Every structure is written in structure tokens, then in C-alpha cells.
Amino acid sequence: MPTITKSNIDYDKRNLSDKVLLKLYYNMLRPRLIEEKMLILLRQGKISKWFSGIGQEAISVGLTMALKPSEYILPMHRNLGVFTTREIPLHRLFCQWQGKASGFTKGRDRSFHFGTQDYKIVGMISHLGPQLGVADGIALANLLKKNGQVTAVFTGEGGTSEGDFHEALNVASVWQLPVIFCIENNGYGLSTPTNEQYRCKHLADRGKGYGIESFILDGNNIIETYSKVKKLAESVRKRPRPLLIEFKTFRRRGHEEASGTKYVPKELMAEWEAKDPIENFRSYLFSQKILSAEIDETYTSEIKAEIDAALESAYAEEAIIPNETNELNDVYKSFDYEKIKPNKKTKELRLVDAISEGLRQSMEAHKDLVIMGQDIAEYGGVFKITEGFVEHFGKDRVRNTPICESAIVEAGMGLSIAGMKAIVEMQFSDFVTSGFNPIVNYLAKSYYRWAQNADVVVRMPCGAGVAAGPFHSQTNEAWFTKTPGLKVVYPAFPYDAKGLLATAINDPNPVLFFEHKALYRSIRQDVPTDYYTLPFGKASLLKKGEAISVITYGAGVHWALEVLEKNPEISADLIDLRTLQPLDKDKIIKSVKKTGKAIILQEDSLFGGIASDISATLMEECFEFLDAPVKRVGSLETPIPFASKLEAQYLAKGRFEHALKALLEF
16 A cells, blocks of 8 residues: 655545546546656657656646537647547557657657647647637637637746737637636746746736736646636636636656756755645545545556557557658648639629629638638728628628737637638738748648648738838748648739639638739729639630740739730740649640740749749759740849839839840840
């Protein structure tokens, strides 16, 4: 029989049954025994890395048992108890940590960087902060569905310094979302102590600044954690609103095992070791004659046998055999494009009107589609594209947002996880930098990592020619064409914009949809009045010729048209790419093999742009057909200036005609 000492934690049994108390104990013991085994395997070199949650089990287990199995939890890498309490098979967890196919990421990511819809768990990414906004999106879906569910999301005390934390709390407060923000204040962010992380006395105090109720709980007291979270969750289900809970606890192992804990004072470590949540709860249960030595030994032997069996089966599984086709096919969720032909009735629309009409008709077609952005509701957006939408669709689906691009992109991801669709409007494409991380690291990688698609369209009003200066004039598509997992659309005409936008919204993958501001009200075209779609990856051949291939997109299409109409003697294929990812390489290559010369025009500054990749492709695929070097034309290698003459000098438009004629004469 084990030696039982007096508990150092003051437990209050309240009205909890012995059955519940034993379940709380068992669920804490399970991750502890798994961790102890993992530390042995780490020393043996059988796993590569481990982030220990020893001493913090009460938080993970208490919260998970307090929530319903159908409610989402977004844990961190010290929340093994969330995964085990949700009864994820240990075989799959061990395969995940060993990079085996039966894991959740097919060997593409490690440790707890995964999610699973089967168990309503959404794992973190290394950037920590984005999951807070994702929780907002899931909670928003719950609110719109009126399903009475709550979402819980974890962060550490270090993560509360990230901007995503503040953005997520602000959005949740403004929208009164049913989400519980859980801070595990465990003393250190890697080696940085709390007194170098924040100046407020308690992190829970930060809730006051956002109008959010906040609470401080003893994170090592399983009864307090379970009972209080259960009560709070029931309250949030009845009256949706965000809550902030700071769990006081301690990290007794290194940030990860290789880090060690030499920076922790021995007295502080001893103090928290005396507050071990499992040892103290065991002592309490023995003192109350709820737990016996026999039951305790049975629990331990059962769990250890389960661990050994799961490890044996995980070890027995063959290592993943790399398959290039599988890797490439899993970057995007499969999408069966449905061609919807337009009717014969048309009306003349400006580009801005075609986008507005396309958005409206997609909102009608998809009742689960939510559009979010700054000033898009009553004001109709700075370009008036969503004018009148609130009256037609209501403020639940047409949502003004605070100025927090990162949290809103993340909320779009959360809506997708919850089975809805989202459109996020960047007021200007330049402002996407404030939401860059969740786009390129969360939206782009989620399907590849754990088969969770991001059904999000990010609208990007972009481009120069309107004398708006360095922060409202960029055409920054190259930032995203480089990122596997994203699709990039860039129409030049109203007809294309409306049809491609419908497809972007239908597509379950993340799409960056670029809309050139200078074309909004300057380009008109007859456009079908009803709903229709156009395929991605199909460029448009606007002119046919024999002497040269002109390849461009966006405003460059109109610049090229102007030059070719001015010089009717030039026999050119003019290709409007329309989508940059996927790219219609076949049409480009076919044209260049015919003409023998190619010039690629982009509005973006030249170095590192899409023109460089197209040029490289042509050199690889068409070298023997070329009669001259491939020519790229782009804007100056400077930020975009404000003054009209400086802007004109910056833009590639003024250099295109000379470059075209020089290449023809080569």
C-alpha cells in the first residue's frame, strides 16, 4: 500500500458523487502515466521531443470533463489530458508522436499540432496566438446556429503577450461570443518568468479592459477546476458571452525536455511539487475512504497495460513510405467544380458592381455564408460593394469587425471548422500584413496537416493608379502564390470577376481574391444577370497572333490592350491569366511554342513576382522554341509613391510598349 500523506490542497467535495471523483482521479492519472512513459522513451531516443504537462493535469481533465463531448476544445502542447479525457485511442496518439500513418497528420507534423473533428479538438500551431481567434469563429458559428454550445481555448501566460490574444478577446467581447479563454499561468515562458512577461498583478485582470468576466482558479485543484468550469459553461450556454479564466499552476519540467529547469529556483520548484494535483487528490480520496489501495493499483495496472499495448501496436506499424503524388494531392481539399452557365440576359456593369452582385447572389445561394470586414455593414464598405447587404441578409451574416485583421481571418477559419463558409474583406490588400500569419500558416497548411479545410475567401482590394501612396496601392499577390495551400484569383473584367468569385466561394479551400481598385469604376462590360461560375486555372485568350505572346493579368491586361490597339500591326496572343494559383501553364506554353517570343507584364515590382516563375517555366518547357529571351516587365523596385507623376514613373505601364517593340525586333 502506498504511503499516504495529508493533502496540501484544500478540497471541497461539494455535491460531487464518489463516481465522479474517482473518474476525475483516473483521468488525471492516465496522462501522468503516459508522460512518465514518454520521458523514458525520450531518453531512449525512441521519440524526438516532448512538451511536458506534469503538474498541470487538473486543468486539462477538469475542463474537458466539464464540457460536453460535442463542444470544441482548442488545447496547447501541455494539455495531454484533453486528448486522453476525450478518449482518443492511445494507438493513434502514439502513432502521431512517432510520425506514423495512423497518426492524425500522416507524419507531416508532430506532437499536438493536429486536430480531429471526431473528438472536437483543434490543436495549436507553433505561433500559439491564432487558435484564440479560431475559437472565436467556432463560437460565432455556435451563436449563429443557436445550438447552445460553448467553446474553450487554451493559451499560456506567455501567449497573452501576443496581439492575437488581445484581438480575440476584443472580438469575442464585441460580438458576445460563447467562448471560454483559458490561461494556464505556469510561471515561465520557456525561461522567461512572469515578472518579465506582464506587469498586471493577475492576467485575469486583463478581462476587465475588454468587458469580459474573469476568474482566477487554482489550476492544481481538480475539484475547483471541474466544478467551477462546469458551472460557468452552463451559464454561457444559457447566456452567450465570453469568459476569461486564469488557472494558477506551474511548469515543473522544461519548456521541452532538452531545455531543462536550471533557471527555476529550487525553493520554488519544491513549493509546487508539494502541490502536485494527482498526489494531493489521491491523499484526499484516501482520507475520505473514496479511493482504496486496491482500486488505485487496479487503475495503475490497467493504464500501464493500455499504454504498453498501444505502444507495441504503434511500433509495429511500418514507417511511412514517401509518396510524392499523395503529398501533392493533400495540399488542397478536392473540389468538384460545378459549371453553372449564365443566362442570355445581360446588363452593363462596372467591375465593382459585378463583384457586389456576385457576392449578393452567393450569399443567397449559401445560407451558411458569413461576410466580415471593417465598415462593411451599414456603411457598405469603403468601396460600397456591400451596400444594402445588411437590409437583405441581416447583421448576423454581414458583420462589421474591429480593426483586427488577424483575429477576423482566424474567425473565418473557425467558421470553416464548424462547417460554415466565410468571406473576409481586407479594406485594402496592403492591410493583409496584419493578418498574414493566420493566412499563410493556418489557412494554407491546415488541410495538408490534418485534413481540415479552410473554407475562407479573403477579398483583396489592391493596386495602384489611384494616387493612394505606399500603404493603399500594393498589388501583393506574389506573397501568396508562393504559399502552397492557397489559391489566388485576379480578374481583369466584370464578367470574369463575378463568375470567378462564385467559384471561389464554392471552393472549400482558402482563396485570395484580388480586386483592382483602379478598375472598379473604369471598366464596364455586359454581364449575365443571374448566378454563374467560371473555372479556376483557365486563362483567357483575348487576342490571337503569331509574332509574340503577351502574358499578364489585372490592370496589366488593360495596359496591354491599349498598346496593342495603338499598334494594330503587332500580331500577338494576349493571355489574361485570371487565376495565378492554379496557373494555366498549358495555355501559356502552347502560345509560346507557336509564337516563339514571350513578354510577361505585371504591376508588381519585378523581383520575386509571378512573372519570374512564368519566365522560368518557359525557359524549362519551351527553350528550343524560343527565338528570343523571355522578357519580364514590372514596376520599379521601390515602394509605391503618392504623387501622380512619381506613380506613373513607378508603374510598369509606361515601360511596356518599348519593351514589347524591342523584343519583337530581337
